[in-house]
Amino acid sequence: MKNRRRTLALLLSVTLLSGCAATPDSSIVRQKGSRSQDNYREANADTEAETSADEENQSGSDDGSSGETQNVSGAEVSSEDGSDTGSSGQKDTFSGNAENVLATRLGVPDTYTASVSTSDGSFIMTSNATVEVPDVSKVPVYPVSQMEFTQEFIDLTTEAFFGESPVYDYAYYYQTTKAEALEKLNELKEYQAEGNTDPYGYIESAKENGVFEDGSVTEDDIFNLQEEIDEWEQIYAEAPETVEKVEVTPGFGVTSYEDENGNTVYYDDYFFGVVEREDGLFSYILKNSSSTPMSIRISRYADKEEITEDVSWEETYYDSKAFASNVYRPTQEKCEELAGITVEEAIAVTDTYMEQLGLSNEFSVGFTTHAWKNLESSGITSDTYTASCIDGGWYIVYTRTLDGIPVTYEMNEGGGLESMESTTEPWCYELVTFIVNADGLQEAEIQNLYEVGEKKYENVDMLSFSEIAEIFEQMIVIQNTDSYNDSASLEITEVTLGYMRIYDPGVDSRSGTLVPVWDFFGDEEVHSTYDGVEYTNYIDYPGNSFLTVNAADGTIIDRSLGY
Numbered sequence: 001m002k003n004r005r006r007t008l009a010l011l012l013s014v015t016l017l018s019g020c021a022a023t024p025d026s027s028i029v030r031q032k033g034s035r036s037q038d039n040y041r042e043a044n045a046d047t048e049a050e051t052s053a054d055e056e057n058q059s060g061s062d063d064g065s066s067g068e069t070q071n072v073s074g075a076e077v078s079s080e081d082g083s084d085t086g087s088s089g090q091k092d093t094f095s096g097n098a099e100n101v102l103a104t105r106l107g108v109p110d111t112y113t114a115s116v117s118t119s120d121g122s123f124i125m126t127s128n129a130t131v132e133v134p135d136v137s138k139v140p141v142y143p144v145s146q147m148e149f150t151q152e153f154i155d156l157t158t159e160a161f162f163g164e165s166p167v168y169d170y171a172y173y174y175q176t177t178k179a180e181a182l183e184k185l186n187e188l189k190e191y192q193a194e195g196n197t198d199p200y201g202y203i204e205s206a207k208e209n210g211v212f213e214d215g216s217v218t219e220d221d222i223f224n225l226q227e228e229i230d231e232w233e234q235i236y237a238e239a240p241e242t243v244e245k246v247e248v249t250p251g252f253g254v255t256s257y258e259d260e261n262g263n264t265v266y267y268d269d270y271f272f273g274v275v276e277r278e279d280g281l282f283s284y285i286l287k288n289s290s291s292t293p294m295s296i297r298i299s300r301y302a303d304k305e306e307i308t309e310d311v312s313w314e315e316t317y318y319d320s321k322a323f324a325s326n327v328y329r330p331t332q333e334k335c336e337e338l339a340g341i342t343v344e345e346a347i348a349v350t351d352t353y354m355e356q357l358g359l360s361n362e363f364s365v366g367f368t369t370h371a372w373k374n375l376e377s378s379g380i381t382s383d384t385y386t387a388s389c390i391d392g393g394w395y396i397v398y399t400r401t402l403d404g405i406p407v408t409y410e411m412n413e414g415g416g417l418e419s420m421e422s423t424t425e426p427w428c429y430e431l432v433t434f435i436v437n438a439d440g441l442q443e444a445e446i447q448n449l450y451e452v453g454e455k456k457y458e459n460v461d462m463l464s465f466s467e468i469a470e471i472f473e474q475m476i477v478i479q480n481t482d483s484y485n486d487s488a489s490l491e492i493t494e495v496t497l498g499y500m501r502i503y504d505p506g507v508d509s510r511s512g513t514l515v516p517v518w519d520f521f522g523d524e525e526v527h528s529t530y531d532g533v534e535y536t537n538y539i540d541y542p543g544n545s546f547l548t549v550n551a552a553d554g555t556i557i558d559r560s561l562g563y
Contacts (some may be wrong), residue, residue, distance in 0.1 A: 127492035138459035160356035183235035291415035338392025340438025366399030393437035408498030418558035424505035
């Protein structure tokens, strides 16, 4: 699932950033990263009074803004009551802004209304968006660092998910027995006797994709039946009669592999275990890598065979036009029927895990949507998509909450680099997700948990909402100027104030800062032409922010990079 989200985030970034114009020399592009905190200051009674007075003056004057399309404009706002009615993505709820202390201080309306466009009219942004602000009186700024991936936390995680159930070394558990190897050999030899040299369709698929056109790749490079038989002959000769289950204590330096010289090498940054429980078989993977110094992934399977098959859980969004083209997914009714429980019942299950992990006081549910289990196989068509769907459930995301202010859920996991030549070490965001259905836990992922330090600012001074809106309107136009698309229309439907972690990889790739940011969510319809054919694409994924603006200094933050 992680790779799918990264691929989706990459596609989004390419769509949004292609053809961008040069960024102007202005306060919008001041120094980013941790160094930008030099621009921060503590809010005080004087600045709060000044902000309130400015907003009162603005609200009392008629600036002539009508909401009609213009090249670049300030925000036109209204006090209409807005609410989140999205059916597939549920987010943290906030109180109305009329009696919200922070909203009053920043001059935040219930509804943000605006309309801007590029000079040639190829891009239009309109907004009639709900504005969500945490119901707090002040916003602190916190330093955060990467939580150490200790054996103590690994033990806690093992206990929380598996209790006293034994954990086995995957390498031993999934050894091929002589009986299994012989079954595979007989299958291959039967194909050979029939003259079927491409029984799995690998060569045919390569032909369809033009792999052989330049002559650099041969059919034998793709698949050679005799070589496959020879390989399985060797596996059969070395295979044990029965599988040896080796019980291990999950951690690093526990599991091993044999190198080319026959030496045993222990993984110091990787663990792969298997857990047998009455309700299913679970894989248990621990990783410590460059962009993800902490990664825990737990997946449930129906049996031993399924763990080696091409089976995966997919999140899906039933009110998204972009996902509507996925003909293989089940209907919303079918997905909920397969899940067998409501989203509230699913959250009750995941809340228990969060409590056992010691995270219940630090995190809250930030996002939920549907999920379904996909058994990929060749030959599936839109008429037979139900054969691909074998289960349904709920995808639940937890985000950290500090002083009543949640980290805003955004689907980009971070860890990006400015260029392929970059030598900086990336750092993905903190992530806690679950997939649950009536049968219980199906998947869990924990990534890069933070250690939160002492406050840097008790109540950081922030720009007024009208200033943020002006920055957004300028930058969304600049971002879409000279686009390669024929035209695009963006409708902003929700604006959210929450925390985000930023960092400066040039200084420290394992520490950063939680700062308040404004995110602009919505739906975009993009029209383009390729080889004379017109295409219409939609970008309307819940959790996809079209622009993130630092609420303290107004700089634009690239969520892929983390600064």
